Amino acid sequence: MPLSGKTYHLKIRLNQSPTTATHIILKKKIALKEKRRAISEVMSEIEEKEMQKEDIILKIQKHKEEQMKRKDLIESQNRANKDRLRNLQKARLVFQDHLGLEIRTIIDKTQMLQFIFRNISLSDQDSAYVITMGIKENGSYQIVSSDPALECLPILESRLQETNNLPAFLANVRKEFISKARS
Structure with a gap:
């Protein structure tokens, strides 16, 4: 009767010598440490990217505020220019009509x-x-x-x-x- 893959695998492991089993455990520990280190690096990168993302969001917000200030200033200057133009047109009419x-x-x-x-x-x-x-x-x-x-x-x-x-x-x-x- 053929053994299932899992059971067969276990039997091979049971038949292995203690040094081979220790060697396998050691390899697995090393692999686990590598994976933990890789996970730690990925987590650090994620945190760094999150910080960069927050910085970018803050910069975008700052630029939006500056643009709004510039827009308000331009609109204010436009209103002032329109008022000046109206006054100049009135003055022109006075000069033209009366003088x-x-x-x-x-x-x-x-x-x-x-x-x-x-x-x-x-x-x-x-x-x-x-x-x-x-x-x-x-x-x-x-x-x-x-x-x-x-x-x-x-x-x-x-x-x-x-x-x-x-x-x-x-x-x-x-x-x-x-x-x-x-x-």
């Missing part, structure tokens, strides 16, 4: 601004008095032309370079145009 000042951008090789003054001459309110300006590479203003020509323009330009006060310069140019129109 007769129109500002145009001229783009050719360089970018220039053209300031067109109206409501200067009492006899012809729609008559245009024009000054064209550019900005040099160093950031200073450069008067390109004036129609009609103003004799005091070099003095006004040098004052503009000293003060960098464009609104005051434009007010003085307007006064000079009025003076010229009424003389």
